[in-house]
Amino acid sequence: MTADIALPKDWDRSGLPGWAYFSQELFELECETLFKTHWQFVCHVNEAAEIGAYVTFDVAGERALVIRGHDGILRGFHNLCRHRGSRIVPDARGVCNKAMVCPYHGWAYNLDGGLRGIANRDTFPPMQAEKWGLKPLEMEIWNGLVFIRFQAGPQPAVAEILARFDDEIASYDLANMVPTDSNSMDDFLAVNWKSVRDVDNEGYHVRQAHPGLHQLYGDGYFDEPYANGTSRSVGTFNEAYGHRWSVRKYREILPEADHLPLHQRRQWIYFGMFPNFVLGLYPDSVIYYQEVPQSATQTVQRGMCYRRREESREMKAARYLSGRIDRDTAEEDQMLMVWSCEATKSSAYDGVIFSDLEYGVKTYHDHLRRLLPVMGQPAPPEPGQMAQVNDALLGKGTA
Ligand code: FES
Ligand SMILES: [Fe+2]
Known part of the structure; x- marks a missing residue:
């Protein structure tokens, strides 16, 4: 009704x-x-709770990754190596140790997205590392939910869109909830x-x-x-x-x-x-x-x-x-x-x-x-x- x-x-x-x-x-x-x-939902903050934990999300020919840095901050990037475009992290979710290492030729990126190292560095012309980091994505966290956006668009901030729910959601303490395996869904539909x-x-x-x-x-x-x-x-x-x-x-x-x-x-x-x-x-x-x-x-x-x-x-x-x-x-x-x-x-x-x-x-x-x-x-x-x-x-x- x-x-x-x-x-x-x-x-x-x-x-x-x-x-x-x-x-x-x-x-x-x-x-x-x-x-x-x-805005596209990627994950809850506690799906990437530990240092180096990441979650990926693909849509519309775009690939996103969200990863927690050594400073504890979650950041969003295009999941795209600056060398030749490989995925930097291959799986739907996982944990990187010290760095993200590209599976193709081994370029390494810090957990904050900065370029850390190039395999066979001397075979490239001089390159300024700060220009070759992963490309950042616009990201916003609302009540522990992580949203990214590949390009600016007609929507305002997530917090503004969802503001009318603020009071009703407050007591669930969603930001401190943890993911469970039960009742998860990943269904292909024709x-x-x-x-x-x-x-x-x-x-x-x-x-x-x-x-x-x-x-x-x-x-x-x-x-x-x-x-x-x-x-x-x-x-x-x-x-x-x-x-x-x-x-x-x-x-x-x-x-x-x-x-x-x-x-x-x-x-x-x-x-x-x-x-x-x-x-x-x-x-x-x-x-x-x-x-x-x-x-x-x-x-x-x-x-x-x-x-x-x-x-x-x-x-x-x-x-x-x-x-x-x-x-x-x-x-x-x-x-x-x-x-x-x-x-x-x-x-x-x-x-x-x-x-x-x-x-x-x-x-x-x-x-x-x-x-x-x-x-x-x-x-x-x-x-x-x-x-x-x-x-x-x-x-x-x-x-
Ligand atoms: S594509 Fe990533 S190192 Fe070559
Ligand atoms: Fe229904």
Whole structure:
């Protein structure tokens, strides 16, 4: 259900055109306009807690690495050797000892990104080390969450975007939470990334598609529309409802989370941040999920769970059960994403019609169309014209 939000009369219920879900040209424009220029979540600070620990993140043909220096400071860099472009650190996460050593020819960089040494130094002309360090990335930490941006863009600072959540998140002490292996997700999906977002941006499907989640909340769930690049949804437990073992047991054993205000002890709260990040605040843990586009029709959905450092046995068991409910929900959603994305290529597809309960999808699409008005066109532009037509619609030139 939607919170008490007055919807405009006669709003456009039609959604994005089908072609927007499989056009490779549009995907390339999205990479430029959205994924390179909007904040991207990389990790929690405690995923790189020790000196030399790093986490990498790739999107839109760009590669980032976040690493903790000898001075204890976390920094973000392009994961790209200045010699010939190899990855400096090869894995999704790991720890470097004294330095980052390029796997290709062995150039070494200090943990603060400065060039430390060149293999066979005398075979190069004179080079000033300070000009050959790793290229830094813009990075911001909000409540322990590390975001980077490959290029400046239309968004303000993360702290400004998410400021409206400051009060609600404070008591979770997220910055001091630690990552857990339970309930992490790194799933390859044969869908356009927007199909992931579309399923996630509405709760209309919860009753039918997510028996576990619905039993947890009953009808005590609502979505707020996207506003200034953020959305919020809240599910309040319906204590008397539901027969599924994991749900019943979860509500039964979940101890009093006395670090939280009373009303948040029996709620799951979700914050969405445009374009591709969702944070879930639970009494037992905090989770995130994020869709990382790979191509027009391929997406990786990743996520992780963070727990409080001190955790009772009961809270640990409750976290295990909330993870189980989440895992079921994710699998149910992934099926729906595939089906609705496939449909956009069918000869029978003639668009969608949104309920009032899907207003969150519409407001998200509005945000997309403001940046990429070409998505408002019923048919794709002629091949090779995507960027020009979009620019013309933005008033930046002529098509
Ligand atoms: S590409 Fe890194 S040392 Fe050559
Ligand atoms: Fe769902």
